[in-house]
Amino acid sequence: MSVPLKLRTLWRVGVRRLLAAVQRLRLPGPSVLPVAGAVVGVYSGLAAGLFANLILLVHGLSLGFPLLVDAFRSGTEARLQLTEALMSARWHFEFIIVGIPLGLGALGLARLIEPGEGREVVRRRLEVLALLVLGALSLYYPLVGLAAVNTLLQHARGVGKDIEQLSPFFVVLAPALGGALVGRLLRDRPETHGHGVPEVVKAVESQARLPARNGLLKLAASAVTIGTGGSAGREGPIVYGGAAFGSEVGRTLGFTQRELAILMASGAGAGIAASFNAPVAGAIFAMEILLAEFQLRVFSPIILASVTATMVSRGIMGSAAMLERVAYMMVSGWEIVFYVLLGLLCGALAYAFIQALHGVEEFFRGHRPGRLSAWLGRQPLHLRAAIGGLLVGLLALAHPVVWGTGHEYANDALVRGLPLALLASGCVLKLVGTALTLGSGGSGGTFFPVTVIGAMAGGAFGELLHTFMPEITAPSGAYAMVGMGGAVAAMTRGPLTGMMMMYELSGNYAIILPLMVTCTLASALCHVLVERRAARAGARKLALRRTPVRTLVTWAEPVAPELPATELRERLLTSTAAALPVRGSDGKLRGVVVAGALGDRWQQAGEAATVEALLDAGPVLTPEIPVGEALATMDAQSLNVLAVDGGERVGVVTRKGLEHFLQTGPREDLQHEPAFGVTELRH
Secondary structure, rough: OOOOHHHHHHHEEEEEEHHHHHHHHOOOOOHHHHHHHHHHHHHHHHHEEEEEEEHHHHHHHHHHHHHHHHHOOOHHHHHHHHHHHHHHHOOOOOHHHHHHHHHHHHHHHHOOOOOOOOOOHOOOOOHHHHHHHHHHHHHHHHHHHHHHHHHHHOOOOOOOHHHHHHHHHHHHHHHHHHHHHHHHHOOOOOHOOOHHHHHHHHHHHHHHOHHHHHHHHHEEEEEEEHHOOOOOHHHHHHHHHHHHHHHHHHHHOOHHHHHHHHHHHHHHHHHHHHHOOOHHHHHHHHHHHHHHHOOOHHHHHHHHHHHHHHHHHEEEEEEEEOOOOOOOOOOOOOHHHHHHHHHHHHHHHHHHHHHHHHHHHHHHOOOOOOOOHHHHHOOOHHHHHHHHHHHHHHHHHOHHHHHHOOOOHHHHHHOOOOOOHHHHHHHHHHHHHHHOOOOOOOOEOOOHHHHHHHHHHHHOOOHHHHOOOOOOOOOOOHHHHHHHHHHHHHOOOOOHHHHHHHHHOOOOOHHHHHHHHHHHHHHHHHHHHHHHHHHHHHHHHHHHHHEEHHHHHHOOOOOOHHHEHHHHHHHHHHHOOOOEEEEOOOEEEEEEEEEEHHHHHHHOOOOOEOOOOOOOOOOOOOOEEEEHHHHHHHHOOOOOOOEEOOOEEEEEEEEEEEEEEHHOOOOOOOOHHOOOOOOOOOO
């Protein structure tokens, strides 16, 4: 056999073996999860870069639009500045060199896999991951260009300082207009109205789905809120967006519910890492707050997601530290006592912020006593958000820290750039302004505002200490820095997250001891206060669950099983609960007939149908049965209405009425709350 023939034979044998090996390729979920986490982290970094630049663009266009127009005219100074910004941008072309071969290679490998015997899952996973990598490359470079445009507009240093050059009319009007626009955007998507992090925590705990569309909508709405001066943070929407993207990717890849929860936590932690340029803090946040576990199986996807998110966000937004790097040294051992007091202060402030936020939400939704709250509750979301924005604008006239994220003023607190009066007033007004922005219907996160509140509070506390005890205390900037960590730890009830975030942002190991003391105590105090209130609410709810259903029964005249359906319709139309009990000839209740369940059954049974063919047979309750037991019976039988036999009187009790009772307590109109609208009845 000649040499060329031998080589061709070896080549054919090698190709056949390679194809056979490809067919045996399996990609189980645990092996794909780290790669999926890294890809989700890339998109979280892109989301952070997009969000930050959208905020700057919204604000920059309102102030520097003529400069942007001038940049597209040849020979102008603005054109030269734009060219210089584009030339100095961090393009990172090595991403192309690595990403394109990986993506195309995975696509080519997927094409070699033949269908059948479970290989479709392998093929789909390779294709999805490859397309995601290539899609990320197509998004990264336009975002770098957008960042260069924002550099031209000279707003990359933050929007908060620009308020000093704005007219008072614009300061008041801009947040109101932004609130109105956000209200219009979110009016048909009530599930997007939250602050981001609580929704992600709930989704991870329940292993529920977070739609990616909601994540994009939340990013856009929050960019408008913050860009027009609303007091909110940018990390909440990015956390939500990262988790939502992780949810969609995990479902597309066919992950289990547990793997899906880990991937959602990876995307959320990557959002924190990209927002704060703090990869370790992002990973700790995902494990401590979202998953509440530190097991080896969750490390790989979360760590890789935080790393890739930080790399991408640094390429778009730069690697400069968010906070001023200030030197720190503990002056005396007495300062530990003062940091204990600061921890208690931060815990109390975080609890006050939580209460203020919930209180404003309830007030604007009409759930508080008084005519004004009732009037606001009747207004559409865009009007409520506009009113909240107007109030925020008025507060911004009193103190510029209220405007936008306000983290620029946190830097001023670190370098002792603000007097005591501005520090103390800024702490209070930022708390109130953020509660008004988010509680009235605006969109945004709470991390950034909380760090600013902590910086203001810590700075004011430090100024007082250093004024009266300069020999044994550090300058107030040290207390401002530790106060930021304490506020984050208290807000999240995650001391490790607060410690690591401020350690990374400060870049100074010497601050770790004060951080450990303050973050631990702040988190513990806020946890105790929140749990104490929750325990009171839980005790009240337990008491309500033990309340007999007799006050919640809608008493009604029963119908006979032989009653024609045509006559039943007229009876149901006049029933307040849109449901009636059914009693047989023996005097015993047989069940209920409900308006909402009639359509299909009536169509199947025909016009000559009787109540017998339309009723829901189920257990009969007594008026003394507790509310909780009645709900449990409904759950076991998969019913929403049950009959109640009170001896001389009979009636029905509805799931909606019982759940309303548990949420709001006794109300006179609960027994008139229908289970279904009469418009659901077939005419």
